[in-house]
Structure formats: structure tokens, C-alpha cells
Amino acid sequence: MSAKVNDDLLTERRKCEFNVEELTNYLDGGAQATQNRRKLEDKVLSTKGLFDEVPEEYLSHKEKYENAVRKAVVYYKAMKEAEDPNQTEQERANATYRSLLHAAVFKDNSPFSLHLAMFIPAILGQADEEQKKYWMKRASKMEIIGTYAQTELGHGTFIRGLETTATYDPKTEEFVLHSPTLTAYKWWPGSLAHTANYCVVMAHLYINGKSCGIQPFIVQFRDEETHQPLPGIKLGEIGAKLGFNTVNNGFLGFDQHRIPRNRMLMKNAQVLKDGTFKRSPNSKLTYGTMVYVRVVIVNGMANQLARAVTIAVRYSAVRRQSELKPDAGEPQILDYVTQQHKLFIGIASSHAFTLTAKWLTRMYQKVTADLEKGNLDELPELHAIACCLKAVTTTDTSVLVERSRTSCGGHGYMLSSNLPQIYGLVTAACTYEGENTVLMLQTARSLVKALEQAQSGKRLSPTMSYLSEKVSSRLKWDNSIDGIVKGFRRVAYGKVESAMRSMRKYVRSGLGPEDAWNMSSVQLVAASEYTSISEADIRQLQDTYEDLLGKIRPNAVGLVDAFDFRDQILNSTLGAYDGRVYERLMEEALKSPLNAEPVNQSFHKYLKPFMQGKL
Numbered sequence: 001m002s003a004k005v006n007d008d009l010l011t012e013r014r015k016c017e018f019n020v021e022e023l024t025n026y027l028d029g030g031a032q033a034t035q036n037r038r039k040l041e042d043k044v045l046s047t048k049g050l051f052d053e054v055p056e057e058y059l060s061h062k063e064k065y066e067n068a069v070r071k072a073v074v075y076y077k078a079m080k081e082a083e084d085p086n087q088t089e090q091e092r093a094n095a096t097y098r099s100l101l102h103a104a105v106f107k108d109n110s111p112f113s114l115h116l117a118m119f120i121p122a123i124l125g126q127a128d129e130e131q132k133k134y135w136m137k138r139a140s141k142m143e144i145i146g147t148y149a150q151t152e153l154g155h156g157t158f159i160r161g162l163e164t165t166a167t168y169d170p171k172t173e174e175f176v177l178h179s180p181t182l183t184a185y186k187w188w189p190g191s192l193a194h195t196a197n198y199c200v201v202m203a204h205l206y207i208n209g210k211s212c213g214i215q216p217f218i219v220q221f222r223d224e225e226t227h228q229p230l231p232g233i234k235l236g237e238i239g240a241k242l243g244f245n246t247v248n249n250g251f252l253g254f255d256q257h258r259i260p261r262n263r264m265l266m267k268n269a270q271v272l273k274d275g276t277f278k279r280s281p282n283s284k285l286t287y288g289t290m291v292y293v294r295v296v297i298v299n300g301m302a303n304q305l306a307r308a309v310t311i312a313v314r315y316s317a318v319r320r321q322s323e324l325k326p327d328a329g330e331p332q333i334l335d336y337v338t339q340q341h342k343l344f345i346g347i348a349s350s351h352a353f354t355l356t357a358k359w360l361t362r363m364y365q366k367v368t369a370d371l372e373k374g375n376l377d378e379l380p381e382l383h384a385i386a387c388c389l390k391a392v393t394t395t396d397t398s399v400l401v402e403r404s405r406t407s408c409g410g411h412g413y414m415l416s417s418n419l420p421q422i423y424g425l426v427t428a429a430c431t432y433e434g435e436n437t438v439l440m441l442q443t444a445r446s447l448v449k450a451l452e453q454a455q456s457g458k459r460l461s462p463t464m465s466y467l468s469e470k471v472s473s474r475l476k477w478d479n480s481i482d483g484i485v486k487g488f489r490r491v492a493y494g495k496v497e498s499a500m501r502s503m504r505k506y507v508r509s510g511l512g513p514e515d516a517w518n519m520s521s522v523q524l525v526a527a528s529e530y531t532s533i534s535e536a537d538i539r540q541l542q543d544t545y546e547d548l549l550g551k552i553r554p555n556a557v558g559l560v561d562a563f564d565f566r567d568q569i570l571n572s573t574l575g576a577y578d579g580r581v582y583e584r585l586m587e588e589a590l591k592s593p594l595n596a597e598p599v600n601q602s603f604h605k606y607l608k609p610f611m612q613g614k615l
């Protein structure tokens with residue numbers, strides 16, 4: 001088959017009105033950063049043994065895991081060898097994030113992901129200096145593989161309800177870890193089942209029968225040589241899921257399992273040898289690892305969304321279907337304005353999430369630096385904003401990735417398009433690291449507080465200041481960027497105010513504050529808007545929107561090319577740079593094991609006797 005680039009894609013690229021490379025450089029953080037990223041990709045992607053001979057989807061559950069472990073090892077070594085010693089750690093991290101290199105290797109996800117995404121951050125954020133030195137030396141070289149075990153069979157959201165206990169025994173200077181019930185079993189941690197040998201366990205600390213809250217402990221649960229579970233450890237895999245099937249999510253129960261005192265991570269709270277408990281300056285510092293990961297997720301969503309819309313936009317430029325005008329031939333489906341509406345929002349959202357992620361990361365770094373100096377003032381605001389942005393970006397990305405998939409018609413349903421797997425990855429993020437409704441309610445809680453403060457004349461932080469702006473009940477709609485931002489602020493203010501009025505109404509009617517909160521929670525999450533926008537305003541906004549879709553249309557392929565994902569990273573029959581969609585669909589179909597023989601044995605065993613009335 002010819003390797004020629006599809007003619008429609010060639011035309012699209014000629015039509016593009018801006019410099020694609022310039023936008024790529026902007027996304028990478030400069031031309032040099034683009035070069036560095038591409039160099040990294042060249043090196044890693046040329047590594048032997050990284051890719052599947054048989055497409056992953058045709059392997060059994062067990063084979064998928066074993067194959068993923070094999071590739072994780074090759075990939076880890078390739079990344080280490082490709083490291084440029086002249087680059088800073090931040091530059092390396094940026095290149096790795098932007099390239100989504102692991103997506104070329106794992107259509108699903110790596111069984112090492114929890115080690116890097118949570119185990120190491122938990123040590124960095126929760127261990128004291130001595131512990132950090134010891135554990136980071138081992139963890140950074142992957143002499144040990146770790147995970148983060150917080151969620152239990154019975155509790156995920158309500159961390160204070162976790163049932164795993166860590167009881168301090170001052171006689172032996174040990175903690176005794178125990179799972180008193182079935183629902184106390186840790187359930188979900190990635191890598192836990194067969195990959196990791198250590199984990200950070202969140203457990204309820206008791207000293208002399210007194211509760212000292214939820215605390216982090218570093219626990220070895222497999223022998224370092226034999227990999228057998230240690231005495232007092234019950235361990236296994238939780239089974240097949242919608243996605244994440246190579247992540248090796250596991251369960252873990254403790255039967256009076258003893259660990260030394262120095263295995264409690266003691267940066268914030270401490271237990272002294274005699275059992276004296278030293279409280280953390282703020283009990284919520286224990287939740288720091290989750291705040292960090294929520295920040296990281298926003299960036300991850302921007303990249304996964306960019307990947308999905310790249311596939312869908314390129315496919316939409318190649319695919320021709322139906323008729324717009326009689327005898328004019330079949331148009332590219334990208335010419336249908338409904339198709340543009342489905343996809344261009346995805347491109348725009350990806351850019352918006354990228355910029356938001358940069359802003360949020362800076363805020364995280366500042367608050368973390370302040371925490372190190374003992375200043376906790378901005379922690380509540382960081383928590384409220386990280387919760388909200390994690391929830392909004394994961395929800396929107398899930399919707400937009402699914403829309404990208406359906407916008408490819410039947411071919412988007414094929415696993416070889418990679419869109420179903422991308423959806424499986426991003427929809428998981430609506431649940432993990434805090435279920436989205438729950439996180440939105442955390443943000444609502446701080447918004448209600450801020451509005452109360454504004455109404456009593458207190459000054460608010462810049463991110464909340466719109467709640468103290470004087471707003472007239474009738475807002476004159478204005479289609480400029482400033483006008484739209486003002487409109488959004490008005491709507492946001494209206495939502496919070498309406499939810500608060502509703503809560504006050506319920507309290508006046510005799511409900512307690514918690515019940516009033518629950519009764520108003522639909523409004524708190526997604527209040528109906530109090531916007532004074534009129535029908536004429538909406539028409540004008542709609543006209544502007546349709547006008548903008550037309551302006552983006554000639555640049556759509558250029559915009560997704562600028563994301564600069566290699567074919568191996570897109571891993572899709574529909575999205576490759578050359579647009580050979582139909583050839584690739586056929587090539588992949590021929591890899592199905594069912595195509596290895598013209599007649600399947602089930603014909604002789606079942607169909608023939610059945611059809612001949614002999615079964």
C-alpha cells in the first residue's frame with residue numbers, strides 16, 4: 001500500500017493561515033524546548049521491545065498485565081538512558097509531560113504509574129528529612145516499587161471514616177496495622193496487586209486507646225527477594241475494569257502486621273518513642289499528596305484532550321460523507337458546522353486547560369514554599385481551586401473525548417482508533433483523586449464562606465474578589481472578551497448567592513445546617529443561572545460563535561498538527577499524520593486472531609450441528 005499523504009490533508013495544511021511550528025514552540029515553552037522534546041522522543045521511541053507485536057486488545061487479562069510489566073521495565077530504562085544531563089529536572093519533566101511518551105507504549109497505563117505519580121510525591125510531601133533521604137535513595141532508583149493505599153472497600157471519599165488501624169505499641173516501639181473488617185481492606189491502589197512491594201498506607205492512628213487521626217505509614221508488604229507477601233498481609237488484584245487494566249489495582253488487608261516506629265511518615269505529625277503524639281500544625285496537611293496530584297491532573301487532561309481531538313480532526317478532514325449541495329460531491333465531514341461545533345471546543349478547551357495548569361502549578365509552588373516556612377494562610381484557597389479545576393477539567397475532558405469518539409462515527413468505536421481507550425483513561429479521573437461532585441462541594445463550601453465574608457464587608461483574595469463586586473441585577477450584555485468575563489462573574493456570583501439563599505430558607509424552615517446544605521447541594525454544584533442575558537443577546541453571541549467556527553475551519557488541521565503528537569503517541573488508525581485511514585483500518589483488522597483461519601472451529605463444533613438440527 002502507498003505511503004502517500006492523503007490529498008485532503010495536504011490541502012488543509014496548505015490552507016493553514018498561521019505558523020504551526022510557532023504554536024508548537026509556544027506549547028513546549030520555546031523553540032529549544034521543542035527540540036529537546038523531539039530529541040527525547042527520537043531516542044526513546046527507537047528502543048527495541050517497546051511496542052506490541054500482537055495488539056494489546058487481543059491478549060487475555062493476565063497476558064496484558066505481564067506484557068505491560070515487560071514494557072514498563074524497557075520504557076523506564078529507555079527514559080533513564082535518554083536523560084540529558086544538561087537539562088534541569090523541570091525541563092525534563094516538561095518534555096515528558098508534553099510528549100505523552102508513555103502513551104506510545106501503553107494504550108492503557110503503566111503498572112509503574114503509581115510509584116511515580118503518588119508514592120514518590122507522598123514521600124517528598126509527608127516524610128521528615130531523615131526519612132526522605134533514606135526512602136528517596138531507594139525509590140528514585142526503583143530498588144523498591146511503591147504505591148499509595150488510601151481507599152478502602154467501604155470508604156473512598158470520607159477519609160476520616162477509614163477503618164484500617166495503626167496502634168502504637170510503646171513496649172516494642174512498633175505500630176500494629178490491622179484491618180478489623182472486610183470493608184477495611186485497602187481497595188483500588190494501582191500497582192498494589194503484583195507489581196509493588198512497598199506502599200504508603202493511610203491508617204487511623206491510636207495511641208493508648210486514643211484516636212490521633214489519619215496518618216501516613218510506609219509499609220513493606222512483599223519480600224524484596226522472593227516477592228512473596230509478608231506474614232500478616234492479604235493481597236490480590238481487584239479484577240477487570242472499564243480501563244486501567246494494566247495498572248494492577250489491588251486489595252490489601254492487614255492481620256496485626258507490625259512495622260517499626262520510624263515507618264510513620266513524620267514531617268507533620270510525630271509519635272515519640274514513649275508514645276507522645278505531636279500534632280500536625282494543620283490536620284489537612286496529611287491530604288497534601290492528593291492536592292499535588294489534583295494539580296497534575298489538570299495538565300494531564302489538556303494533553304489527553306489534545307490527543308483525542310487530533311485524531312478526530314484529522315479523520316474529519318479525510319472522511320467524506322453525504323451531500324451538502326446537489327452534484328457538488330461529498331464534502332469533508334469537517335465542513336459540517338455541527339462537526340466543527342463538536343470538535344473545535346475540544347481544541348480550545350485543551351489550550352485553556354494548558355494555560356490553567358500553568359497558573360495552578362505556579363500557585364501550588366508558591367503555597368508549598370509558604371508551607372515550608374510555616375505559613376498556611378493560602379492552603380484553603382489552593383485546596384478549593386485545585387478541587388474545582390480537577391473536577392471541571394476531568395468532566396469536560398471526558399465529555400469532549402467521548403464527543404471526539406462519536407464524531408468519528410462507527411470507526412471511532414474501534415479500539416484501533418484508540419478513542420475508547422483514551423475515554424477509559426480520562427473518565428477514571430472523574431472518580432480517582434476525589435470524586436468530582438464531592439470536590440465541587442468542597443469548592444462550594446469555600447465559596448459560600450467567601451460570600452458570607454464579602455457580605456460582612458471583609459476583603460477577599462483576588463481569585464474570589466468577584467463575590468464582593470457591586471453587581472446590578474440587570475447586566476448589559478457585551479460580546480467583548482471583557483464583557484464575557486464580566487458575564488461569567490455575574491453568573492458565578494448569582495449561583496453562589498442563590499444557593500446560599502436557598503440554604504438560609506431551609507434553615508428558617510427549621511432544618512439544621514447540615515440538612516440545609518444537603519437540600520441545596522444540587523444548586524451548590526450546578527445552580528441554575530441568574531443571568532439576565534436576553535434572547536437577543538444569545539442570538540448575537542451565537543452569531544459570533546458561528547463566525548468564529550468559520551475562522552477556525554481553515555486552521556483546524558494546523559491547530560492539531562501544532563500539538564505535535566507523533567503517530568506512535570496517537571496510536572490510532574484514524575489520526576495518523578498521513579491520513580491513510582482506510583488502509584490502516586484494514587491492516588489492523590487483519591491482525592485479529594479470528595482472521596488467522598478462514599473457518600473457525602466453532603463452526604464444526606456448534607454451528608453446523610445446530611443448523612443441521614443435530615444439536
Ligand SMILES: CCC/C=C/C(=O)SCCNC(=O)CCNC(=O)[C@H](O)C(C)(C)COP(=O)([O-])OP(=O)([O-])OC[C@H]1O[C@@H](n2cnc3c(N)ncnc32)[C@H](O)[C@@H]1OP(=O)([O-])[O-]
Binds near residue numbers: 117285432
Ligand atoms: C493514577 C490514579 C491514581 C489515583 C489515586 C487516588 O485516587 S488516591 C485516593 C484519593 N482520594 C481522595 O481524593 C478522597 C477524596 N476525599 C477528600 O479529599 C476529603 O475527605 C474531603 C475533602 C472530601 C473531605 O474531608 P474531611 O471530611 O476531612 O473534611 P471536611 O469536609 O470536614 O472539611 C474540613 C475542612 O478541611 C478542609 N480541607 C479538606 N481537604 C483539604 C485539603 N486537602 N487541603 C486543605 N484543606 C482541606 C475543608 O475545606 C474544610 O475547611 P473548613 O470549611 O472547615 O474551613
Ligand SMILES: Cc1cc2nc3c(=O)[nH]c(=O)nc-3n(C[C@H](O)[C@H](O)[C@H](O)COP(=O)(O)OP(=O)(O)OC[C@H]3O[C@@H](n4cnc5c(N)ncnc54)[C@H](O)[C@@H]3O)c2cc1C
Binds near residue numbers: 148151155188244
Ligand atoms: C481508576 C482508579 C484508580 C484509583 N487508584 C487509587 C489509588 O491508587 N489509591 C487509592 O487509595 N485509591 C484509588 N482509587 C480510589 C478513588 O480515589 C476513589 O474511588 C474515589 O476517591 C471515590 O471514592 P468512592 O469510590 O468511595 O466513591 P463514593 O464516595 O462512595 O461515591 C459514590 C457516590 O456518592 C457520592 N458522595 C459521596 N460522598 C458525598 C458527599 N459528601 N456529598 C455528596 N455526594 C457524595 C459521590 O458523589 C458519588 O456519586 C482509584 C479509583 C479509580 C476509579
